[in-house]
Structure formats: C-alpha cells, structure tokens
C-alpha cells in the first residue's frame with residue numbers, strides 16, 4: 001500500500017537545519033496495524049504527516065497506492081487524502097458547534113453522498129462505536145473517551161483504505177484508552193490498515209507491527225504475533 005524509499009525531510013530555521021527524517025525506507029502492507037514509537041523529536045509526527053500527504057519530502061520516493069506522490073500536484077494529493085485516508089488526532093478535532101451525528105456526517109457531505117445514504121451510514125457507525133445514545137449531544141457534553149469514539153467514527157465513516165492516528169489515547173485515562181485501542185484493533189481485524197503514533201509501549205500489542213524511530217530513522221522493526229508479543233524479526237539499524 002505504501003512504499004517509502006530513502007526519504008528525507010529537513011526543516012531550516014534560523015541558520016540551523018533540523019533533519020526530522022533521515023534517509024528512511026519503509027513498506028507498509030494493506031491490513032497492517034503499525035505503531036510508531038520513539039523519543040520526543042525523533043520524527044514520528046513528521047513521518048505521519050508525510051504519510052497523510054500533509055507534508056512533503058525533500059528527497060527519496062513515496063508511493064501510495066501505486067501513485068508516485070513526489071510527482072503529484074497538490075490537488076491530486078488532496079483527492080487521494082479525501083478518498084483514501086481517515087485521520088484521528090490526540091485532541092479529537094471535533095467541531096464544537098455540531099452534534100455528534102453532524103460531526104460524523106460531515107465527511108459524507110464532502111464525498112457528495114446522498115442524504116438517505118448519509119443517514120444510513122451515520123446510524124450504522126453510531127452503533128458501531130457505541131455512541132448512538134449521544135447522537136444529538138454537542139462534543140463538549142461528552143467524556144474524552146466518547147469524543148475520541150466520535151472522532152474515530154468520523155474518520156472511518158467513508159471507509160478509508162488507511163487510518164492515520166496521532167497519539168489517539170494521549171488525552172485519555174487508562175479505561176478510555178483501552179476502549180479506544182480495542183476499537184482500533186477491531187477495525188484492523190475487519191481489514192483496516194492503521195498507522196498510529198504512540199508514546200504508550202503497552203498499546204503496541206493491539207497492533208501487528210511496531211517500529212521505533214531514533215534521530216529520524218528506524219532503529220527497530222518488530223512483528224507482533226498473538227502467541228508471542230513483541231517478537232523481533234528484523235532490526236534495520238543500531
């Protein structure tokens with residue numbers, strides 16, 4: 001689904017260049033649930049932004065669903081994003097003035113889905129994430145865990161090929177974190193490809209693979225199996 005070949009991304013500040021991604025190569029297959037771990041500043045968010053086509057690369061090659069992203073226009077990237085990617089953020093990013101139902105319905109408007117079909121899809125997803133009883137509430141009236149379930153519903157209602165999650169449990173207590181991780185795991189078991197940045201090593205076991213970043217590159221790459229958690233099968237750099 002995704003292939004990164006020797007990509008780099010730097011930021012130039014006041015006479016200082018910060019290399020956020022340094023000659024990284026990574027292949028992500030359809031159906032994987034990949035967690036990205038690593039210390040602050042190692043390039044996790046930059047990598048997620050590149051994958052979501054919210055940021056560009058300076059060098060290397062990025063292929064997304066057979067599209068060469070380096071040679072695409074901004075409008076082609078926007079189209080790919082809209083059609084294929086659902087985003088989940090630490091801070092939920094719901095629209096305060098819209099109800100739960102309206103927040104979830106919004107991406108379907110942008111996809112020009114007809115009204116009756118929008119209603120059917122929203123109804124289905126409200127039950128799927130167990131928030132139907134709060135459908136007419138504004139986000140501010142919900143707990144953090146409920147808000148994140150609405151944000152997940154909004155991300156998946158268009159059935160994207162890829163879900164990108166940036167610290168989805170960062171603002172949640174442990175009980176709500178577990179609920180959100182179980183929901184993401186279920187979505188993955190039903191076929192969704194998920195890439196998640198996390199600071200919580202205990203959450204990587206919900207996924208199928210974990211990479212650890214250091215100084216803008218991958219220092220560990222492990223498959224997670226249900227029998228043996230955190231089995232190292234590949235180490236790419238020291």
Ligand SMILES: Nc1ncnc2c1ncn2[C@@H]1O[C@H](COP(=O)(O)OP(=O)(O)OP(=O)(O)O)[C@@H](O)[C@H]1O
Nearest residue numbers: 011013018019020039040041042043044045046047
């Ligand atoms: N827009 C920017 N301008 C300048 N430097 C940036 C910018 N975005 C990121 N960086 C730098 O690039 C490096 C990688 O940042 P990034 O946010 O990807 O790290 P991270 O691993 O996500 O960190 P954290 O865990 O703290 O969120 C850091 O040194 C950061 O300061």
